Amino acid sequence: MSERPVGQRFSQVYLERQDLLPDSARMRRRLAALYVELDHLTALESLMISELGVARYPNLRWGDYWAGYLEKIELRDLLDSVTLCYSTIQDYDGRPDQRARQEFVNSVPRIFGEEGVRYSVDDRAGVHFALDVEFERSRISTVAVLGGARYKGVRTLFYDAYTALDGAPPDGKAAIRSSFLPSRAFSG
Numbered sequence: 001m002s003e004r005p006v007g008q009r010f011s012q013v014y015l016e017r018q019d020l021l022p023d024s025a026r027m028r029r030r031l032a033a034l035y036v037e038l039d040h041l042t043a044l045e046s047l048m049i050s051e052l053g054v055a056r057y058p059n060l061r062w063g064d065y066w067a068g069y070l071e072k073i074e075l076r077d078l079l080d081s082v083t084l085c086y087s088t089i090q091d092y093d094g095r096p097d098q099r100a101r102q103e104f105v106n107s108v109p110r111i112f113g114e115e116g117v118r119y120s121v122d123d124r125a126g127v128h129f130a131l132d133v134e135f136e137r138s139r140i141s142t143v144a145v146l147g148g149a150r151y152k153g154v155r156t157l158f159y160d161a162y163t164a165l166d167g168a169p170p171d172g173k174a175a176i177r178s179s180f181l182p183s184r185a186f187s188g
Contacts, residue, residue, distance in 0.1 A: 021115070021116050021117050021118065022075065022117070022118060023075050023078075023117065024115045024116070024117050025071065026115050027111055027112065027115040027117050028067075028070045028071050028078060029067050029070070029071070030111045030115065031070055031078070031081075031082070031108070031111060032066040032067040032069070032070045032071075033066075033067070034104070034107055034108070034111070035066050035070075035081075035085055036066050038085065038088075038089060038100065038104065040085070040088040040089060040090070041066065043088040044081070044084060044085050044088045045069075047084045047087070047088065048073075048077065048080075048081055048084060051080075051084060052077045052080055052081075052084075054073050054077050057069055057072060079119065079127040080127075082108055082121065082125050082127050083124075083125045083126055083127065085104065085125070086101055086104055086105065086124065086125030087125075089101045089104060101125075104125065105121060105123060105124075105125055108121045108125065109121045112130070117130075118130050142158065146158060157178045157179070158178075160174070160175075160178040161174075161175040161176075161178035161179050162175075164178065
Protein backbone atom coordinates (compact mmCIF):
# COMPACT_ATOMS: atom_id res chain seq x y z
CA MET A 1 0.00 0.00 0.00
CA SER A 2 1.39 3.41 -0.92
CA GLU A 3 1.70 6.29 1.49
CA ARG A 4 -0.93 9.02 1.37
CA PRO A 5 0.44 12.49 0.62
CA VAL A 6 0.44 14.44 3.87
CA GLY A 7 -0.42 18.12 4.02
CA GLN A 8 -1.13 18.57 0.31
CA ARG A 9 -4.27 20.04 -1.18
CA PHE A 10 -6.79 17.54 -2.54
CA SER A 11 -6.99 19.21 -5.96
CA GLN A 12 -3.22 19.00 -6.42
CA VAL A 13 -3.03 15.33 -5.50
CA TYR A 14 -6.17 13.82 -7.03
CA LEU A 15 -7.48 16.13 -9.74
CA GLU A 16 -4.86 15.74 -12.44
CA ARG A 17 -5.46 17.31 -15.82
CA GLN A 18 -4.61 15.41 -18.97
CA ASP A 19 -4.33 18.50 -21.16
CA LEU A 20 -2.87 21.86 -20.33
CA LEU A 21 -5.32 24.71 -20.66
CA PRO A 22 -4.75 27.92 -22.61
CA ASP A 23 -6.45 30.03 -19.93
CA SER A 24 -8.00 29.71 -16.50
CA ALA A 25 -10.20 32.02 -14.44
CA ARG A 26 -8.55 30.69 -11.28
CA MET A 27 -5.10 31.48 -12.70
CA ARG A 28 -6.24 35.05 -13.41
CA ARG A 29 -7.59 35.51 -9.88
CA ARG A 30 -4.46 34.04 -8.31
CA LEU A 31 -2.20 36.29 -10.38
CA ALA A 32 -4.33 39.26 -9.30
CA ALA A 33 -3.85 38.27 -5.65
CA LEU A 34 -0.09 37.96 -6.22
CA TYR A 35 0.04 41.40 -7.84
CA VAL A 36 -1.90 42.96 -4.97
CA GLU A 37 0.47 41.35 -2.48
CA LEU A 38 3.44 43.01 -4.20
CA ASP A 39 1.96 46.49 -3.81
CA HIS A 40 3.41 47.96 -7.02
CA LEU A 41 0.03 48.33 -8.65
CA THR A 42 0.15 51.95 -9.77
CA ALA A 43 3.37 51.35 -11.71
CA LEU A 44 2.02 48.08 -13.14
CA GLU A 45 -1.26 49.65 -14.25
CA SER A 46 0.62 52.53 -15.91
CA LEU A 47 2.85 50.08 -17.78
CA MET A 48 -0.09 47.97 -18.89
CA ILE A 49 -1.79 51.04 -20.31
CA SER A 50 1.33 52.53 -21.93
CA GLU A 51 3.06 49.34 -23.11
CA LEU A 52 0.11 47.06 -23.89
CA GLY A 53 -2.65 49.55 -24.65
CA VAL A 54 -4.95 47.89 -22.13
CA ALA A 55 -7.91 50.04 -21.11
CA ARG A 56 -8.58 51.06 -17.53
CA TYR A 57 -11.79 49.69 -16.04
CA PRO A 58 -13.10 52.58 -13.92
CA ASN A 59 -16.30 50.89 -12.73
CA LEU A 60 -14.48 48.33 -10.59
CA ARG A 61 -14.11 49.02 -6.87
CA TRP A 62 -10.48 49.20 -5.73
CA GLY A 63 -10.75 46.10 -3.55
CA ASP A 64 -11.93 44.03 -6.50
CA TYR A 65 -10.04 46.00 -9.13
CA TRP A 66 -7.17 43.67 -9.98
CA ALA A 67 -9.23 40.49 -10.00
CA GLY A 68 -11.82 42.15 -12.22
CA TYR A 69 -9.17 43.82 -14.34
CA LEU A 70 -7.26 40.61 -15.05
CA GLU A 71 -10.47 38.73 -15.77
CA LYS A 72 -11.43 41.25 -18.48
CA ILE A 73 -8.17 41.67 -20.40
CA GLU A 74 -7.07 39.51 -23.32
CA LEU A 75 -4.92 36.46 -22.57
CA ARG A 76 -1.90 37.95 -24.36
CA ASP A 77 -2.10 41.03 -22.13
CA LEU A 78 -2.46 38.88 -19.02
CA LEU A 79 0.66 36.89 -19.93
CA ASP A 80 2.55 40.11 -20.77
CA SER A 81 1.50 41.54 -17.41
CA VAL A 82 3.59 38.87 -15.66
CA THR A 83 6.76 40.24 -17.26
CA LEU A 84 5.71 43.84 -16.67
CA CYS A 85 4.90 43.12 -13.02
CA TYR A 86 8.38 41.68 -12.53
CA SER A 87 9.90 44.90 -13.88
CA THR A 88 7.99 47.00 -11.32
CA ILE A 89 9.32 45.13 -8.29
CA GLN A 90 11.68 47.60 -6.67
CA ASP A 91 12.82 48.52 -3.21
CA TYR A 92 12.06 51.84 -1.54
CA ASP A 93 15.10 53.44 -3.17
CA GLY A 94 13.84 52.57 -6.65
CA ARG A 95 16.36 49.78 -7.25
CA PRO A 96 15.30 46.28 -8.37
CA ASP A 97 14.39 44.20 -5.32
CA GLN A 98 16.06 40.92 -6.24
CA ARG A 99 14.64 38.94 -3.31
CA ALA A 100 11.06 40.00 -4.08
CA ARG A 101 11.63 39.39 -7.81
CA GLN A 102 12.84 35.87 -7.06
CA GLU A 103 9.80 35.17 -4.88
CA PHE A 104 7.58 36.40 -7.72
CA VAL A 105 9.38 34.23 -10.30
CA ASN A 106 8.92 31.24 -7.97
CA SER A 107 5.21 31.97 -7.38
CA VAL A 108 4.06 32.39 -10.98
CA PRO A 109 5.11 28.93 -12.26
CA ARG A 110 3.55 27.37 -9.16
CA ILE A 111 0.27 29.07 -10.07
CA PHE A 112 0.60 27.98 -13.71
CA GLY A 113 1.35 24.40 -12.70
CA GLU A 114 -1.40 24.11 -10.10
CA GLU A 115 -3.99 25.57 -12.46
CA GLY A 116 -2.89 23.34 -15.33
CA VAL A 117 -2.15 26.04 -17.90
CA ARG A 118 0.38 25.56 -20.67
CA TYR A 119 2.91 28.23 -19.76
CA SER A 120 6.23 28.43 -17.98
CA VAL A 121 8.26 31.39 -16.74
CA ASP A 122 11.96 32.07 -17.17
CA ASP A 123 14.18 33.59 -14.49
CA ARG A 124 13.24 37.17 -15.56
CA ALA A 125 9.49 36.47 -15.71
CA GLY A 126 9.26 36.00 -19.46
CA VAL A 127 6.29 33.71 -20.19
CA HIS A 128 6.78 30.80 -22.61
CA PHE A 129 4.82 27.78 -23.78
CA ALA A 130 5.53 24.93 -21.39
CA LEU A 131 5.25 22.10 -23.87
CA ASP A 132 5.68 21.58 -27.56
CA VAL A 133 7.10 24.90 -28.62
CA GLU A 134 7.55 23.50 -32.13
CA PHE A 135 3.80 22.82 -32.43
CA GLU A 136 3.03 26.43 -31.53
CA ARG A 137 5.63 27.72 -34.01
CA SER A 138 4.14 25.52 -36.71
CA ARG A 139 0.63 26.73 -35.94
CA ILE A 140 1.73 30.37 -36.08
CA SER A 141 3.55 29.90 -39.40
CA THR A 142 0.51 28.11 -40.87
CA VAL A 143 -1.70 31.05 -39.93
CA ALA A 144 0.81 33.43 -41.52
CA VAL A 145 0.81 31.46 -44.78
CA LEU A 146 -3.01 31.49 -44.83
CA GLY A 147 -3.08 35.28 -44.41
CA GLY A 148 -4.14 36.18 -47.94
CA ALA A 149 -7.73 36.86 -48.95
CA ARG A 150 -7.55 33.86 -51.27
CA TYR A 151 -7.26 31.52 -48.27
CA LYS A 152 -9.96 33.05 -46.08
CA GLY A 153 -12.14 29.92 -46.08
CA VAL A 154 -9.25 27.58 -45.31
CA ARG A 155 -8.01 29.93 -42.59
CA THR A 156 -11.48 29.91 -41.01
CA LEU A 157 -11.52 26.11 -40.99
CA PHE A 158 -8.02 26.02 -39.51
CA TYR A 159 -9.10 28.37 -36.71
CA ASP A 160 -12.27 26.33 -36.13
CA ALA A 161 -10.25 23.09 -35.88
CA TYR A 162 -7.69 24.63 -33.56
CA THR A 163 -10.38 26.22 -31.37
CA ALA A 164 -12.12 22.86 -31.07
CA LEU A 165 -8.88 21.14 -30.03
CA ASP A 166 -8.02 23.97 -27.66
CA GLY A 167 -11.26 23.67 -25.67
CA ALA A 168 -11.62 22.12 -22.27
CA PRO A 169 -12.33 19.33 -22.95
CA PRO A 170 -11.03 19.19 -26.54
CA ASP A 171 -13.71 18.57 -29.18
CA GLY A 172 -12.06 16.14 -31.59
CA LYS A 173 -15.24 15.61 -33.58
CA ALA A 174 -15.56 19.32 -34.42
CA ALA A 175 -11.84 19.50 -35.23
CA ILE A 176 -12.14 16.59 -37.67
CA ARG A 177 -15.19 18.15 -39.29
CA SER A 178 -13.29 21.38 -39.83
CA SER A 179 -10.28 19.50 -41.21
CA PHE A 180 -12.02 17.02 -43.49
CA LEU A 181 -15.25 18.72 -44.54
CA PRO A 182 -13.87 21.75 -46.36
CA SER A 183 -16.83 22.26 -48.65
CA ARG A 184 -18.25 24.94 -46.35
CA ALA A 185 -15.01 26.91 -46.66
CA PHE A 186 -15.82 27.68 -50.25
CA SER A 187 -19.56 28.25 -49.97
CA GLY A 188 -21.17 31.60 -49.62
